[in-house]
């Protein structure tokens with residue numbers, strides 16, 4: 364065990380930090396040590412017969428002698444070195460391929476379709492590409508959810524292309540891009556039931572804000588849906604929790620409609636100040652009412668931009684051009700960015716008490732929902748004016764009506780509504796002091812083409828195994844990090860798979876400590892992928908769950924799996940991201956510790972033999988699946 368001991372003693376000198384991901388979430392810190400700790404209670408021991416094998420890289424390793432033994436720890440050695448990179452592997456999934464290779468999720472299989480389910484044909488869809496015939500046949504062919512899922516998989520294999528359902532109108536550039544790699548089914552105006560009926564035949568779904576992608580949709584997909592693309596910014600119409608539980612990636616198109624939305628806010632600002640729509644209606648009725656439509660000037664007025672993100676800052680820039688004094692409220696915005704634009708970031712109280720105009724640009728979240736309520740309106744200056752191009756539900760409708768009735772708020776301009784389209788009797792629509800547009804913020808030709816391409820690229824990328832830079836419910840791991848960590852990710856998963864076999868028959872895994880030894884500083888080693896694939900390796904062989912980067916943290920929480928990550932910063936070479944990965948598994952009775960040196964050098968002779976051990980066990984697991 365000399366090499367292992369050597370590796371360990373290097374670790375002894377290393378700086379160690381750790382974090383814990385447990386049922387309660389990340390952030391607990393747990394005591395850790397770089398020295399292999401005697402397991403508390405029993406220990407599972409694996410003895411690898413490596414002695415005398417130094418330098419022998421090709422000879423097959425004898426099967427490992429596994430012994431579960433109380434009171435001792437052991438080390439299990441492997442490699443993710445360059446040898447690993449070249450090695451063909453039957454079950455090696457690149458990290459993000461698994462997002463796109465999502466298979467089944469029985470927890471989500473409650474909903475079944477029967478022969479009476481609506482079929483794929485949709486009259487609204489006449490001029491669009493249909494799902495291919497093979498897939499349509501599958502829609503009516505089977506009765507069991509599981510067999511349906513398998514049939515769907517084989518349909519996709521037959522056509523060699525995934526199926527993308529485009530449920531709302533998307534620019535032609537985006538459709539063309541999708542068609543290069545997928546069967547594209549453009550079916551607009553689907554009812555929730557129709558959407559649920561179709562979704563189990565689709566690998567990806569693209570929507571705008573008009574389609575609610577609910578938990579029922581994810582359940583009805585039977586695990587086939589791999590990516591939801593939101594062709595726009597706001598993702599409040601997608602049940603992100605359900606998507607995450609299903610391991611379904613959600614991506615959006617966050618930049619292409621920014622300018623369009625900002626321009627629409629400015630259009631509403633001017634229209635509001637000068638009563639443009641009201642005057643237009645009046646003239647169309649044959650009237651000439653110059654005295655009735657006297658407006659207010661914008662120059663030198665205070666505009667509070669509420670939400671100083673992409674749209675908000677573009678609005679601020681334009682309003683400054685109109686000679687307005689612009690302040691902004693955004694608890695998360697950087698002061699120096701605002702200052703550089705000549706915008707003062709202020710508290711909510713200050714914004715409310717100072718501004719003549721408010722332009723709302725925050726996302727709809729649990730904390731912004733009905734944020735503009737009686738209390739907030741009452742703190743505004745009398746006669747304030749409000750423009751909402753964000754989301755309808757950030758304003759409490761009855762409070763706005765009261766504020767308008769009392770004169771606290773003089774006028775409002777609304778592009779968005781709590782319910783869209785608003786009900787016929789919505790009190791906001793008919794009022795003279797409110798101007799309304801039907802959610803047109805992103806509706807310019809340029810923005811829609813841009814959004815279509817942005818979302819099509821993200822969806823295609825996700826289907827092909829890349830992690831979109833615009834992922835909403837998965838950590839955004841930069842492409843170069845993914846590339847560099849890929850072999851280590853595979854190793855982490857295999858270590859976990861071996862570990863789970865070794866502790867099988869006991870009472871389930873309670874906690875996992877993953878120790879990464881690296882010469883790199885904390886900031887230079889992103890361990891999220893590695894952690895996700897340890898969870899994958901631990902959970903998939905013993906359950907029906909499909910684990911990927913999207914849902915690994917959720918699944919570990921759900922299973923009460925306490926994950927502690929320990930970082931040891933060594934003084935070695937920082938060219939390779941990792942020197943070793945160590946897994947320590949605590950089950951109810953024992954602790955199992957396995958370590959995989961990842962670099963070449965003194966431990967190399969051990970690496971080959973373990974590699975084969977890992978490879979064979981992994982293959983066996985794959986066959987079992």
Ligand SMILES: NC(=O)c1ccc[n+]([C@@H]2O[C@H](COP(=O)([O-])OP(=O)(O)OC[C@H]3O[C@@H](n4cnc5c(N)ncnc54)[C@H](O)[C@@H]3O)[C@@H](O)[C@H]2O)c1
Pocket residue numbers: 596597598617620621624669670671672673674675692693694695696724725726727730731752753754778779802803804805806
């Ligand atoms: N009407 C339309 O067609 C249209 C078009 C584009 C965007 N939108 C809406 O506008 C919103 C903003 O878009 P974006 O691209 O600027 O997003 P963004 O994420 O760039 O900006 C949102 C900003 O709101 C801030 N914020 C969050 N909570 C806040 C709070 N309580 N108070 C103040 N600020 C808060 C965030 O810190 C962030 O800076 C989107 O979420 C979307 O709902 C509407």
Ligand SMILES: O=C(O)[C@H](O)COP(=O)(O)O
Pocket residue numbers: 571572573594595596597598620802804805806
């Ligand atoms: O969030 C957005 O991007 C806008 O509200 C636009 O929504 P839309 O795509 O439905 O126009």
